Amino acid sequence: MHSPFRRTCVALSIPAVLLLTSCSDDGLGDTDALSGVDLHFTDDGAPEVILRSPLELEEEASRVLDRGDGEDLDEEQILEVSHAVADPSTGEIQEESFSQDNPSMIFLPQMQEQSEFIYESLTDTDLTVGSEIALFEPANAETGAAATLLVLRVEGQSPAFAEGEVQEQDGELPEIENEEGVLPELLGGNDGDAPEDVSTEVLIQGDGEEVAADDQVVVRYSGWKWSDGELFDSNWPADDEEADAGPAGFPLSNLVPGWAEGLEGEQIGSRVLMVIPPESGYGEADEDAEEGTQHELAGETLIFVVDLIASAEAPQAAAPAPAPEGQPELSEEDIEEMIEQMEAEQGGAEGAEEGAEGEDAGGEDAGNDDASNEDANEEETD
Template identity: 40%
Template sequence: MTSIASSATAVPRRRRPLTALTLGVAGLLLATACSAGGSEEGASSSAGEGASSSTAPEQSSAATEGAGQGDPAALEGVSLTVAEDGTPSVDVGGGVETDQTTTRVLDAGEEPTLDHGSIARLHFLTADPTTGDVQAESFTQDPQTVILDDQLKQANPEMYELLTGVGVGGQIAAYVPSQEIPAPAAPSASEGASASTTNVPAQLFVYSVAERLPTVAQGEEVAERDERLPEVTVQDDRPVIATPEGEAPEALVVQPLIQGEGREVTVEDTVTVHYTGVTWSDGSTFDSSWERGAPTTFPLSGVIAGWSEGLEGQKVGSRVLISIPSEQAYGEQGTPTGDLKNEDLLFVVDILDAQAPAPQN
């Protein structure tokens, strides 16, 4: 297995942009990790590295309204209302009173529910748990994409469990009590000075499942094909590239197989895809998100040139076959592990989502 990240940059893939949603998830992760000894070890592995999805995940059951962890009864008075213009408001009743990190399902949502491998688009807000005043929110912006995969399960098991079983329209709340954390030491502090602490106020997070995205391409099949490229068939709902024959094209070739109806992808986007990569020389598979059991997300600017150029201008929902000459793949250098040197490659890619960079404040 290898990464599709550019060998020149050797950057780990990013699951989602650093937006308010990420900060909200990180805040919950920080609190639960401190209280339960959680770890983020392995959460930043590159696509295809160390993947060993040899066992199928268990089928999740539907979430139950009122269920949660910690002290769910303390969030019984919390409710979310969204105005016609998308502006959210939160009612906390008499305020949240508990000293435990707590989650609660406010609304279980509708079928189908989220399970392992699902791609969810979420709205998010943070609010004052005493007054309900909204401090930050994404409801008036585009929802953010989250994949319920092994990375989320390892890096943030609380968030993974919180989303699993919730349906579209579902709402979940998470409360993090106030914390005392060590404050950075002043540069001029003398040795032996007692460490100071900073109080982090309690926070209330509310998440709403706006959409569950398809995990396969959706659109009209393209009849016209480039005869230089191998056939792609579908087996067990997965596209499979036939063993290539003849010489690989000298230039990049992008062959749409299914034409989606979503927006066009730009090189600035962060994309969520399912894919399989094989070598032109013998058709052997060297990387596959389908084999790992969940889609993957990465910034299109951080991958090999053949991917960036091949996916630019394609529409979300499409399936494309990309033939990449070695100079637009890993070239003479190969991958960071030394594989795929001077290899011409083939990828079949389902484009499931694309998100523009988060606005800079």
């Protein structure tokens, strides 16, 4: 089941605060050393960390504070995690996301690559959805990092691929080998004419929120060229890869237009087949273009299979700062008058400056003219 949250931001990357400065051996450390850590919440959902005594540990440690009553964690899924960073001496909250109702998304195999300590703390402690865990990292003299107390709550988990009802293809678009949780494959060639417009077909029907054209999305995807069936891009793991880098997250507005057109209105959890003509992809090829001035896929009709894992509204542009209190509001006439006055003052200053420059330039030019006249006289004498 995919996340019930309608996010205000989405990125499938490990938040910097979760990348502790781990430098010790594997393991969970002295769990009893964190027995004096308690987590409480205010009425508005903000966390409070209570310490019975300051934490003065020399090694990293983790401890489960509360075991949730949800499903067991799956090491291959995406975790949704709320966090708080607290001063390990006082418990004072320095940063938190609990009250924002917008958990971070963590792909556990990726976390294993980044921090073995956090990975083992999440996977070797029999955690379930709803569990809360404290992690301590001592100060690091080499990097100058201060000691850190991190508290996490697992809000949910979701598969790192499309999940839903597999659909039968109608034969209008290329045939895809389609199995939930498995790398999709393009079957056979494309002998017919490519569609002139963006064309889509749902291969797996999800039941999540609908995607908007200006959303950010987290996806698994593969892309082929219609012309020869060549796979040109994919973020599914290849057979020879040691680790799965996981899904990717980006705004649809950063991609070729065909993505937004093809995915708008589709539901999270779905797998969508898209065929994108050049005008909605990388543009038509220009035979006269200089080498390197156009995309290598220009002129190509593109085939994409996309697993929609999560979406979020794109960040809104920051509103202009309000005028300071007591500052008078200016009318359009006042503003125009001020602009005219500034232009007049600037013009006068430029005129005076040009005059001074003209005198200097005139002196130099005159010297050049004298030199030219001397050259001319010498030529006539010769």
